[in-house]
Structure formats: C-alpha cells, structure tokens
Amino acid sequence: MIYQLKTQSPQATNTPSVLMIYTGGTLGMVFDRESKSLKAFDLKEILRNAPEMERLDFNLSILPFEKPFDSSNVTPEIWQQIARFITVEYDSFDAFVILHGTDTMAYTASALSFMLEGLNKPVILTGAQLPIGVARSDARENLITALEIAADRIQGKPVISEVAIYFNNRLLRGNRAKKSESSQFNAFDSENYPFLADVGITADYGFPYIKPHEENAELNPKFGMDKNVIILKLFPGICEKMIAKILKINGLKGVILETFGAGNAPTEDWFIDLLKEAIESGIYIYNVSQCTGGRVLQGHYETSRMLGEIGVISGSDITTEAAITKLMFLLGQELPREEIVEKLRQPLAGEMTV
C-alpha cells in the first residue's frame, strides 16, 4: 500500500513526485532489549525521526515492505518484487528512492541496474550506519539528500537516469559500488568508477560519468534470475578435491572465479583441467579479481593465459557484486550460449569498462 506523505499545492503541477520504497536496514532499526540486538522496525520510526521530510518541496509517497528486513536476508525474489513495484509505478512517479540495509545494498543496486533495462528515471538506494533514532545517526542526511537528488532536475529532465547509491556525501553508480566499511560512516566506495556526485552545500555532479537521460527510452524490465551460481574465491593452498566437488554440484550453471591480482590463477594441470571440463559441460566461468581496484587482463601474465585459452570469460574491472547478479540475470533470460558469453564480456548497464 502506498502512503502519500507530502503533496504540494495544486498550483505546483510541475513538482516532481518521488516514491520511497522502504525495505528495512539499520536506518529504520531499533535496539531490542530482549535479544540485545538491532532489529528491523516499521516505517513509523523513520517518520517520527525525520520531520525534515515535511519541508521538502516535492511530492513524496512511501511504499513500505510489510515486513522490513535486515538486508542480509535479501534474495533475488525480493529484487524481483522491488523491480515489479518500480515497473508498476513507473509512469506515476518521476523518481524512486529505496531505503535498504547497507550489507547487501551493492548487490541489490547491481541486480536492479540489469533488471530495469531502459531505465530513464532516478532509482537511488540509501541507508545508514546508525539507526535514525540515534542522536548521532547518519540516517537523516543520507535520507534527505537521496530524496533531493532523486527529485533534482535540469531543464525539466532528471539529473540521474540510472540506479545509484547515495551515502555519506557521495553518489555512486550502483553497479560499481562496494560496501567497504562497516564501522565508519563512509560505507561505500567505487574504486573503478568516479563518483557521480560529491555533495556538500550543493551537489557537485560528475556529468561525464552520469548516464545521459534519453528522451525516448522505454522501460523494458526483465525479471528472470537464475540462482544456480556460485562464487569461488581462490587462495594459496586451495585443493583439487574441493574445486572438483564444487564444479560438479548438480545444476551449477555459472561460477564467479575470484582470482588474484590482474586475473591470475594457479597453472597446475589439475586446476586448468577441472575448469576446462566444467566449461565443456556448459558452465560459465567469469574471471573477477579479488582486488577492489584495477582489472582482469587475461594473458598479461603466464598465470592467466591458459584461462583465456580454455574459455574463462574476463570480467575486466567488474565488482563481484555486479558479476554475480549479472550472471544470475543473464542465465535467467535463457539466452543462447554465445549471447551470454558476449554479454558477460561487455557492459550491460555501465558495470564495467572494457
């Protein structure tokens, strides 16, 4: 159910309308004395603690999840639900803000960036490191600025026309972001892509890096997501029997192979043979670096040359969060193999630079 929180006077017909979707996360949590831990709470807590929302000069409506959740419990089914909410309300609102826990915000932002093909309006995720009811909370600033950025327009057009994360004075491309900090307020970074905005007294937008607004783009949402994927992180000492077992999991369709440095891996025969066998059986193996900055360059070192030769697909500078959601998304579209391989190599929604 959508609640209308703020409506401008009927004279202000040109005022943007923002829909805020509340999913949960620390921002709206309260301390539960019984369990002595933070628990998701309902929308009232947010509204009570952010009276500033009353002073915003645009229309604001709220769509709360019936049961707000800690984002560690997010699932592809929830991404589908959010994508459906946005699709259904797409023509009724100019912008969308999603309140979400920080733990998996980068996964949700990445998934939505792929599912909402043709998106031409702002979808801005935000949250907080401290609950909104705590005096020192970062929630109010994140919430209010995310809403203002969502409503921001230049010559009648939205400034942002993509999925982004606003957090601690920075706007980041959603599918480039990573949660890098769990105690400081600057929870997110995007090492391989410049910030879309630095926010102080005003928002200083990085226009060359923002996806341009396309006048006639039409939303063409795709909801399919396939969960038959896994992330396999390499480490010195990883052994044959473990990898062999993982690659033979019944139903496995895709693997994010988290490699060392610029996409490097052991060159031992057993390792290469196991990967080769998996690829020949139809499994997609996507090479993503364990480093947060830099890119996979298959063939640059002897230790990555074979990967390219046997058909491991380079993820270039993609994050693990974007890679796993992209793989689920592409597998969910049931495309021919060559098309999936090609789409893994190329950016779908600005998530990588090749």
Ligand code: ASP
């Ligand atoms: N565990 C919380 C969540 O992701 C953390 C947060 O919101 O910052 O939902």
